[in-house]
Amino acid sequence: MNEAEKPGRSKTLHAVRLRKSQPARATLDNFIRVVAGVIPLLDSVKESLEESTGSIPKASRQLDNVTKATETATVEILDLLERMSARVDSLGATIAGVREAVERGESRLGAIDGLVASLRVSHPLLHERWSEFRAAGGTATLPAGLDAEFGALRSDVMNIGMALQVQDITTQQIAGVSHTIESIRMHLSKVLENFNQGEKKALSGLGKDGPAAEHFNGDAEFSRSPDRQEDADEIVKRWNRGNHA
Amino acid sequence: MASTKFLVVDDSLTMRRIVINTLKNIGFDNIIEAVDGKDAMAKILSEGADFLITDWNMPEMSGLDLTKWVRANDQIADMPILMITTRGNKEDVIEAMKMRVNNYIVKPFTAPGLKEKIDQILKTVGTGAA
Numbered sequence: 395m396n397e398a399e400k401p402g403r404s405k406t407l408h409a410v411r412l413r414k415s416q417p418a419r420a421t422l423d424n425f426i427r428v429v430a431g432v433i434p435l436l437d438s439v440k441e442s443l444e445e446s447t448g449s450i451p452k453a454s455r456q457l458d459n460v461t462k463a464t465e466t467a468t469v470e471i472l473d474l475l476e477r478m479s480a481r482v483d484s485l486g487a488t489i490a491g492v493r494e495a496v497e498r499g500e501s502r503l504g505a506i507d508g509l510v511a512s513l514r515v516s517h518p519l520l521h522e523r524w525s526e527f528r529a530a531g532g533t534a535t536l537p538a539g540l541d542a543e544f545g546a547l548r549s550d551v552m553n554i555g556m557a558l559q560v561q562d563i564t565t566q567q568i569a570g571v572s573h574t575i576e577s578i579r580m581h582l583s584k585v586l587e588n589f590n591q592g593e594k595k596a597l598s599g600l601g602k603d604g605p606a607a608e609h610f611n612g613d614a615e616f617s618r619s620p621d622r623q624e625d626a627d628e629i630v631k632r633w634n635r636g637n638h639a
Numbered sequence: 640m641a642s643t644k645f646l647v648v649d650d651s652l653t654m655r656r657i658v659i660n661t662l663k664n665i666g667f668d669n670i671i672e673a674v675d676g677k678d679a680m681a682k683i684l685s686e687g688a689d690f691l692i693t694d695w696n697m698p699e700m701s702g703l704d705l706t707k708w709v710r711a712n713d714q715i716a717d718m719p720i721l722m723i724t725t726r727g728n729k730e731d732v733i734e735a736m737k738m739r740v741n742n743y744i745v746k747p748f749t750a751p752g753l754k755e756k757i758d759q760i761l762k763t764v765g766t767g768a769a
Contacts, residue, residue: 465651465652465653468653469652469653469656472653472656472657472660475660476660479660479664552660552661552664552750555657555660555661556657556661556747556748556749556750557747558653558657559653559654559657559746559747559748560747561651561653562649562651562653562654562725562746563725563746563747565651566696566725609650609696609697609698610696611695611696611724611725611726613725614725614746615725615727616747617747618747622727622745623727623744623745623748623752625727625729625732626727626732626743626744626745627743629729629732629733629736629743630732630736630742630743633733633736638733
């Protein structure tokens, strides 16, 4: 005989028990509904995590490729600059040679000036023609401003080379980003292990751990301001004076 | 001064080229190079050097550890060391000075800046002052 069939007091007790258990059952039903709703969500999260951890190695590789490409290009530019520098040096030597020849020529012309001046009375026509020749630019001089132009050219070649330091600095910044991305990948992998019940599932594209933190300075800056160097100089000066604070 | 043998240490090929070209432009042409601290140690032991210009962050062995090794080695302990690095924080400079680098340059450096630091160091080393 079930509870419902028992007469009298048992029937009442059964009804009471039913009434008391209804809220608990409702709560349980709700809980089951929630869990049932969460499971697909968790599956979706797991899928996203797998996708993300799968894409990260590709992102790291792309950053690596950027670094390699900029280094290749920078080295090419440095090669060109070295050739330009050699040509500038050669040009400098040529200018120096021409200057020497010009000075020798001017010195000879100066000697002729003296000779012609002494013939002014006896050979007035010669003197007149010689003076005209000299007045019309019959002098041997280098163009004005040549030295300044040459110096500027030399300086520009050097400055281009110095500006290429940006490649080293950006490489370190990129290494910093790579390292951060790799750390995120490691964290996501650990979360995924939980989903896979502790199983370290092999994810595609893994194998690159990224640069160790001490090989780069992720905070590297490319700044033309002299402030950072001046600050460092001040610290060095104070240190050498015995102020080690 | 012109015969001073420089060892330039940096894991970046670009930076080594720039430093070496700058040294040549300011009159120093006796230069060897190394790709990191470990390579530098080997070059110092096999080829010798009179002046060390080193980066800080490098694989295998950092510039700071290289400095420590040089200073701990009696035969080369007094070698002039100039650190050229992207690290510009006060703490970094102090840490380098604690390791007894002679001077410190923050990248990007300038040719006049490099010449000035080298001249200062050579002058100091010449007088025997610290």
